[in-house]
Amino acid sequence: MHVARLQPSDAKQYRELMLQAYEFATDAFTSTANERAAEPEAFWVKRIADPTGLSAALGAFDGQALVGTVALECSTKPKIRHKGLVIGMYTSPSVRGKGIGRALLDAIVSEARAREDLLVLTLTVTEGNEPAINLYRSVGFETFGIEPMAIRTSSGFKAKVHMALRLQPSETAA
Numbered sequence: 001m002h003v004a005r006l007q008p009s010d011a012k013q014y015r016e017l018m019l020q021a022y023e024f025a026t027d028a029f030t031s032t033a034n035e036r037a038a039e040p041e042a043f044w045v046k047r048i049a050d051p052t053g054l055s056a057a058l059g060a061f062d063g064q065a066l067v068g069t070v071a072l073e074c075s076t077k078p079k080i081r082h083k084g085l086v087i088g089m090y091t092s093p094s095v096r097g098k099g100i101g102r103a104l105l106d107a108i109v110s111e112a113r114a115r116e117d118l119l120v121l122t123l124t125v126t127e128g129n130e131p132a133i134n135l136y137r138s139v140g141f142e143t144f145g146i147e148p149m150a151i152r153t154s155s156g157f158k159a160k161v162h163m164a165l166r167l168q169p170s171e172t173a174a
């Protein structure tokens with residue numbers, strides 16, 4: 001298994017993996033498989049090869065097969081350029097519990113730390129998703145808020161836990 005930056009040529013596999021994620025980890029994501037299945041190929045290519053060069057998507061490969069992914073979304077807006085949003089974390093059920101999720105998260109955090117203007121990473125995770133919450137905590141993410149009724153699921157509304165990781169601890173908090 002190795003982790004690498006996704007390339008536009010990975011768009012088809014990336015789309016398939018994310019559609020699997022939206023279908024089989026429904027409560028973990030705010031998008032539905034149907035919504036995302038309707039997106040054109042350009043949507044997936046943009047997630048991989050953002051024209052601004054600020055966002056990035058990583059893949060975990062078992063040989064040629066894409067078995068996990070995570071992405072970093074950044075804004076071009078000067079006032080919020082210091083923040084990166086971690087999105088789309090998913091590993092295939094058959095490879096879970098083998099350190100692949102952590103390898104992906106470590107790699108995206110390293111990518112973020114390498115960018116001088118990025119000072120903080122944020123993410124949201126559905127309340128009760130202990131595997132993901134434990135994973136994020138294990139690399140230093142801390143909860144800074146809970147958003148009630150953040151997502152409608154088949155078993156009712158669920159909250160989202162908002163977490164952040166300070167990349168440059170010496171930066172003064174505003």
Ligand SMILES: CC(C)(COP(=O)(O)OP(=O)(O)OC[C@H]1O[C@@H](n2cnc3c(N)ncnc32)[C@H](O)[C@@H]1OP(=O)(O)O)[C@@H](O)C(=O)NCCC(=O)NCCS
Pocket residue numbers: 021025028029088089090091092095096097098099100101102103124125126129130131132134135136138
């Ligand atoms: C969350 C997810 C990415 C973890 O992937 P993974 O490849 O199994 O993770 P790893 O094997 O690298 O485990 C890393 C850490 O995550 C936590 N973790 C993983 N699986 C866990 C479980 N079943 N129960 C509790 N903690 C768990 C642990 O802290 C673990 O560290 P440890 O092995 O030292 O205890 C995976 O379960 C997944 O894709 N879930 C569905 C989608 C999802 O919830 N995405 C997050 C959206 S916010």
